[in-house]
Amino acid sequence: MLIKPDPGLPRLTRAVSGVDHLGNTQEIRVVEERPLTIYLNAQEIVTAMTIGDYPEYLAVGYLRNQGMLLPDDVITAVEFEEDVETVVVRTKRKTDYEEKLKKKTRTSGCAVGTVFGDMMDGIDAVNLPQTKLRTSWLYALAKQINTMPSLYLEAGAIHGSVLCQGDKPLVYMEDVGRHNAVDKIAGWMVLEGQSAGDKIMYTTGRLTSEMVIKTALMGIPALVSRSGFTAWGVEIARQVNMTLIGRMRGQRFICLSGESRMIRDADLGRVADEPAKSARKGGTK
Amino acid sequence: MLIKPDPGLPRLTRAVSGVDHLGNTQEIRVVEERPLTIYLNAQEIVTAMTIGDYPEYLAVGYLRNQGMLLPDDVITAVEFEEDVETVVVRTKRKTDYEEKLKKKTRTSGCAVGTVFGDMMDGIDAVNLPQTKLRTSWLYALAKQINTMPSLYLEAGAIHGSVLCQGDKPLVYMEDVGRHNAVDKIAGWMVLEGQSAGDKIMYTTGRLTSEMVIKTALMGIPALVSRSGFTAWGVEIARQVNMTLIGRMRGQRFICLSGESRMIRDADLGRVADEPAKSARKGGTK
Numbered sequence: 001m002l003i004k005p006d007p008g009l010p011r012l013t014r015a016v017s018g019v020d021h022l023g024n025t026q027e028i029r030v031v032e033e034r035p036l037t038i039y040l041n042a043q044e045i046v047t048a049m050t051i052g053d054y055p056e057y058l059a060v061g062y063l064r065n066q067g068m069l070l071p072d073d074v075i076t077a078v079e080f081e082e083d084v085e086t087v088v089v090r091t092k093r094k095t096d097y098e099e100k101l102k103k104k105t106r107t108s109g110c111a112v113g114t115v116f117g118d119m120m121d122g123i124d125a126v127n128l129p130q131t132k133l134r135t136s137w138l139y140a141l142a143k144q145i146n147t148m149p150s151l152y153l154e155a156g157a158i159h160g161s162v163l164c165q166g167d168k169p170l171v172y173m174e175d176v177g178r179h180n181a182v183d184k185i186a187g188w189m190v191l192e193g194q195s196a197g198d199k200i201m202y203t204t205g206r207l208t209s210e211m212v213i214k215t216a217l218m219g220i221p222a223l224v225s226r227s228g229f230t231a232w233g234v235e236i237a238r239q240v241n242m243t244l245i246g247r248m249r250g251q252r253f254i255c256l257s258g259e260s261r262m263i264r265d266a267d268l269g270r271v272a273d274e275p276a277k278s279a280r281k282g283g284t285k
Numbered sequence: 286m287l288i289k290p291d292p293g294l295p296r297l298t299r300a301v302s303g304v305d306h307l308g309n310t311q312e313i314r315v316v317e318e319r320p321l322t323i324y325l326n327a328q329e330i331v332t333a334m335t336i337g338d339y340p341e342y343l344a345v346g347y348l349r350n351q352g353m354l355l356p357d358d359v360i361t362a363v364e365f366e367e368d369v370e371t372v373v374v375r376t377k378r379k380t381d382y383e384e385k386l387k388k389k390t391r392t393s394g395c396a397v398g399t400v401f402g403d404m405m406d407g408i409d410a411v412n413l414p415q416t417k418l419r420t421s422w423l424y425a426l427a428k429q430i431n432t433m434p435s436l437y438l439e440a441g442a443i444h445g446s447v448l449c450q451g452d453k454p455l456v457y458m459e460d461v462g463r464h465n466a467v468d469k470i471a472g473w474m475v476l477e478g479q480s481a482g483d484k485i486m487y488t489t490g491r492l493t494s495e496m497v498i499k500t501a502l503m504g505i506p507a508l509v510s511r512s513g514f515t516a517w518g519v520e521i522a523r524q525v526n527m528t529l530i531g532r533m534r535g536q537r538f539i540c541l542s543g544e545s546r547m548i549r550d551a552d553l554g555r556v557a558d559e560p561a562k563s564a565r566k567g568g569t570k
Contacts, residue, residue, distance in 0.1 A: 014516040018531070018539040021420070023549060026539060033494055033517040049494065135306075157491045157513030176493060176515060206442045208461060209318055209334065228442030230461060231299040232318040246303070254303040254311060264308060 003054075003171040003188070007154035012051050029155045033176050039088040040068055041095050051151070051158070051175050054184050055080045058175075059087035061187030065214055067122070068097055069190070078191070123213055126240045128221040129197040133243050133258070135266035138224060140167035141202055142248060146274075150174060152204070161185055163220075164200040178205035179214070186218055196220050207233040207246055207256075216240045222258070224248055229256060250274030288339075288456040288473070292439035297336050314440045318461050324373040325353055326380050336436070336443070336460050339469050340365045343460075344372035346472030350499055352407070353382050354475070363476075408498055411525045413506040414482040418528050418543070420551040423509060425452035426487055427533060431559075435459060437489070446470055448505075449485040463490035464499070471503055481505045492518040492531055492541075501525045507543070509533055514541060535559030 007013070016030045034052045038045045038059045045068065050058060056078045063069040074092040081087075141164050151158050151174045159178035163171040163185045173184040182203065189196065196219030205211060207229035213236060215223045222243040229246040234256045237244035243258030250273035255262055292298070301315045319337045323330045323344045330353065335343055341363045348354040359377040366372075426449050436443050436459045444463035448456040448470045458469040467488070474481065481504030490496060492514035498521060500508045507528040514531045519541045522529035528543030535558035540547055 016514075016516055016519050016541065018519075018541040019544045019547075020540075021536055021538050021553065028539070030514060030516045030519065033515045155513070157493075157515055176491075208442075228440070229301075229315060230318045230442055231301055231315045234301050234303075234315065251306055253306050254313070255305075256301065256303040259304045262304075268306065 001169055001172070003173070004148060005150040005152075005160070005172055005174050006053070007149055007151045009053065012053060012151060013155050031151055031155045031158050031176060035085055037084075037086045038062055039086065040097065041088075041090055043095065043097060045097065048180065049176060050180050054173065054187070055087050057173075057184040057187030057191065058180060059089050059187065060190050061183035061185065063089055064190050065183055065186050065217065068095065075191070122217060123236065123240065126216045126219075128216065128219065128241050130241065130261055131197060131221045131243075132261050132263050133200065133222050133245075134167075134263045137164075137167040137200070138245065138248065138253065139251075139266050139271045141169060141200070141224070142226075144169055145172065145202060148172065160204045162202040163189070164202055165198055169202070170199075178203060178211070182211070182214060182218075189218070200224060203227075206230070207237075207244060209233050209236055212236045212240075212242065212244065216242055224253075286454055286457070288458070289433065290435040290437075290445070290457055290459050291338070292434055292436045294338070297338060297436060298440050316436055316440045316443050316461060320370055322369075322371045323347055324371065325382065326373075326375055328380065328382060330382065333465065334461060335465050339458065339472070340372050342458075342469040342472030342476065343465060344374050344472065345475050346468035346470065348374055349475050350468055350471050350502065353380065360476075407502060408521065408525065411501045411504075413501065413504065413526050415526065415546055416482060416506045416528075417546050417548050418485065418507050418530075419452075419548045422449075422452040422485070423530065423533065423538065424536075424551050424556045426454055426485070426509075427511075429454055430457065430487060433457065445489045447487040448474070449487055450483055454487070455484075463488060463496070467496070467499060467503075474503070485509060488512075491515070492522075492529060494518050494521055497521045497525075497527065497529065501527055509538075 013029045013031055015027050017025055017027050020026050031051055033049045035047050036050050036055055037047045040063055060078060076092055077090040079088045145162050150160060152160055158174050158176060159181050160174045161181035162169045171185055171188050173181040175181040199220050200222040201215050201220045202224045204226055206227040207225050209232040212233045224245040226248055237257040243261050244256045245253050246256055247254050251268055251271045298314045298316055300312050302310055302312050305311050316336055318334045320332050321335050321340055322332045325348055345363060361377055362375040364373045430447050435445060437445055443459050443461060444466050445459045446466035447454045456470055456473050458466040460466040484505050485507040486500050486505045487509045489511055491512040492510050494515060494517040497518045509530040511533055522542040528546050529541045530538050531541055532539050536553055536556045
């Protein structure tokens with residue numbers, strides 16, 4: 001595994017005290033949220049709230065997933081200035097997204113909860129490879145991911161996304177927003193020159209339209225979640241021939257799109273059902 | 286109770302078929318996501334993804350929570366056009382948020398997951414009333430809310446927020462984004478002329494900085510969640526003297542801010558611990 005969560009990193013959590021239902025004072029480790037302002041060349045693009053690990057991957061992945069960094073752009077520098085909480089991504093191409101930034105305001109759901117707009121651009125052109133997905137991989141991945149030490153297990157209130165290949169988790173990112181976690185993975189793929197067609201995305205978050213669109217635009221043909229899904233998320237997955245798996249817990253899952261690409265090779269008798277006590281909850285705890 | 290979820294409403298869910306882990310085809314009721322474009326007078330402000338109930342409350346609450354609709358604005362009309370998925374809010378005052386819309390782009394975390402920027406504006410001026418909070422209310426509210434028929438129990442993948450007063454839930458809103466649910470409550474409060482200082486906000490979502498800020502700006506002095514919290518969410522709650530309760534499940538909860546305003550009058554011996562099977566998960570299932 002190339003990148004694992006590092007729940008012990010002091011920068012990512014803070015001890016917060018509270019009083020419990022019995023009146024006892026408790027110290028709890030809680031995740032941090034910090035602003036990170038992302039620039040593309042001279043232009044300020046966005047300020048994101050993040051736990052603060054892998055700012056360079058977050059910045060590059062955000063810009064790539066917003067379509068501001070093009071597939072053939074040459075990145076000349078990625079500069080993180082910790083004291084001013086800023087990342088500057090520099091490209092050989094001269095960029096100007098003044099107009100796009102204006103448009104985005106008008107079409108994205110920002111504070112209303114979910115995002116829309118430009119993301120639908122390009123979804124018609126997506127042509128995902130018809131990669132097979134083995135159920136034995138799904139169970140092997142879920143077991144490794146759910147038992148791995150993480151900020152989720154340590155502090156909760158966080159989303160996780162894991163880029164996988166076959167039965168191996170490769171890169172496990174966590175963040176306060178589920179989009180941050182996926183964007184950090186996208187940034188890693190760009191900067192490490194990784195292919196997408198042989199990968200699987202595992203996420204703790206719900207399979208809404210925007211999550212399906214983002215994964216499809218990244219070129220990843222399979223998306224798996226412990227959580228539920230929306231009708232539109234399923235519809236888009238079917239449209240782009242993505243293999244979509246929801247509500248994956250213990251032995252159970254439901255395949256909502258791409259059943260013909262599933263290879264059901266797992267021996268269910270050898271897959272433990274999830275013990276209620278140690279179970280991750282849907283999305284966040 | 287004034288507004289309850291209506292999980293039976295055909296417009297809010299759709300039957301989606303999938304294949305489960307045993308290879309059996311299953312029909313599942315899944316929540317819809319629809320775009321809703323909000324106008325303030327002649328200006329297009331945002332397109333939000335929503336389940337689609339209470340579009341008028343969502344539009345008014347969104348505009349109020351973004352600071353575009355002022356407390357003393359006179360609303361002359363709220364027009365929902367279902368066929369073009371649009372709400373127009375009209376005010377006596379002439380409005381123009383071209384500049385604000387530009388600025389928001391630069392400072393909000395849209396697709397990165399959580400929102401920031403303008404929301405911090407005004408938080409220093411917040412002066413919440415020092416309303417007491419009884420633990421007997423908390424348990425009574427949780428019991429009523431968790432056992433009430435809802436889209437969450439029917440279809441999952443949804444957030445809920447409930448405006449309460451004492452031990453009574455008043456308005457229970459659900460939506461795909463947790464901000465939508467809160468914004469619909471804000472819209473209801475504006476259009477029904479409701480006071481905030483005697484209310485309690487209960488939410489299924491995490492207590493992040495933006496959720497604490499939004500509730501504080503609405504003037505509501507107590508915020509309760511089943512889910513976890515971030516360090517900054519706790520910090521802001523303490524700054525504005527909000528009573529903040531997290532991880533409320535069965536008998537358990539933790540008070541992170543406002544302990545001096547708590548009245549611990551509940552008889553814990555009479556509060557059932559949450560049965561694992563019927564328990565709501567954190568946030569979403």
